Amino acid sequence: xxLEIALFxxxxxxxxxxxxxTVTRTNASHALIYLIISLLAVALIFFLLGAPFAAAxxxxxxxxxxxxxxxxxVMMLNLGRGSVEQERRWLTPKMWIxxxxxxxxxxxxxxxxxxxxxxMTPGIGVSPKEVGIKLFGxxxxxxxxxxxxxxxxxxxxxxxxxRYMRARREEIE
Amino acid sequence: xxxxxxxxxxxxxxxxxxxxxxxxxxxVRRNVIFLLMSLEIMMNACGLAFIAAGAxxxxxxxxxxxxxxxxxxxxxxxxxxxxxxxxxxxxxNLDIDAASELAG
Numbered sequence: 278x279x280l281e282i283a284l285f286x287x288x289x290x291x292x293x294x295x296x297x298x299t300v301t302r303t304n305a306s307h308a309l310i311y312l313i314i315s316l317l318a319v320a321l322i323f324f325l326l327g328a329p330f331a332a333a334x335x336x337x338x339x340x341x342x343x344x345x346x347x348x349x350x351v352m353m354l355n356l357g358r359g360s361v362e363q364e365r366r367w368l369t370p371k372m373w374i375x376x377x378x379x380x381x382x383x384x385x386x387x388x389x390x391x392x393x394x395x396x397m398t399p400g401i402g403v404s405p406k407e408v409g410i411k412l413f414g415x416x417x418x419x420x421x422x423x424x425x426x427x428x429x430x431x432x433x434x435x436x437x438x439x440r441y442m443r444a445r446r447e448e449i450e
Numbered sequence: 451x452x453x454x455x456x457x458x459x460x461x462x463x464x465x466x467x468x469x470x471x472x473x474x475x476x477x478v479r480r481n482v483i484f485l486l487m488s489l490e491i492m493m494n495a496c497g498l499a500f501i502a503a504g505a506x507x508x509x510x511x512x513x514x515x516x517x518x519x520x521x522x523x524x525x526x527x528x529x530x531x532x533x534x535x536x537x538x539x540x541x542x543n544l545d546i547d548a549a550s551e552l553a554g
Contacts, residue, residue, distance in 0.1 A: 281455050281456065282455060282456055282457075285456045285460070285461075286460075289460075289464045292464070292468065293464070293467060293468070293471075296468055296471045296472075296491055297471060299475075299487060299491065300471055300472075300474065300475035300478070300479070300484070300487075300488060300491075305481070305483045305484070308484065308487060309487070312487055312490070312491070315468075315491070315494075316494065319468075319494060319498055322461070322464075322498065323498075323501050325456060326456060326461065326501055326502060326505040327505050328501050328504065328505060328512075328513055328516075330513060331497075331501050331513045331516050331517075334516075334517065334520060335497075338520055338524065339490075339494065339520065339523070342524070343490065343523060343524060343527050346527055346528070346531060347483070347486070347487070347527070347531070350483070350531045350534055350535065351483060353535075354534075354535075354538055354544070403504060403505070403508060403509065403510050403512075403513060407510045408510045408513045408514060410510075411510040411511065411514060412510075412514050412517070416514050419514070419518060423517075423518055423521040423522075426521060426522065426525050427521055427524065427525055429525070430524070430525030430526070430528045430529050431528065433528070433529045433532065434528035434529055434531070434532045436532075437529065437532030437533060437535065437536055438532045438535055440536070440539075
């Protein structure tokens, strides 16, 4: 049982350091990579707390979809100024060694959790089934409200982005 | 159903620390992209607190609140990044102070 706690502290350390590095970077892409590492560490903590479904959502939606959205915009805004030179600078080892080390720590923890027989399912707190039953039972109204919120965000983002794309097309022409 | 062995106080301290880092990021940075990232950090810290509480009492409500936070974060990022594109188009930089015309 104490092993689980040690894994928690290690993941917490990784998450805290990656978050501090995120806020202090000057280059947006580097900050995003550190932020992804931080989210992966938090996902591992969710797993240790016995919320495997939330951990999967954290990786799929947060570290996957939302961060890719960020990266798209950062890359899109960078297009103009000497991107070849920039790409060359990104490929130096100094750039990826920090995120690489932090990700390696998380990978070792994950492998340990998978291979280790005793801590295969740490603290089976709440199963996805319970979450689903409750989500579409008492919380049905909240789900509908969330879908309305997402619809509003979709319309807003389309409206804001469409004018940008039109202006950009005129610039190119 | 085994008890959660990670002490909840420590998880909450971690969530508070992450939230504080995000708050400092919002207050200190002036680049809009970094502001949005700091907001994401803060929301993620809130989600961590909810998950910890849900695990402590073995209830599903914590994870449901986490999912609602996730939907909120996705909506916020979509609109926020649209605003970033507009800011870049109008002022040609991403400094939030460039858009302070409403302050007079």
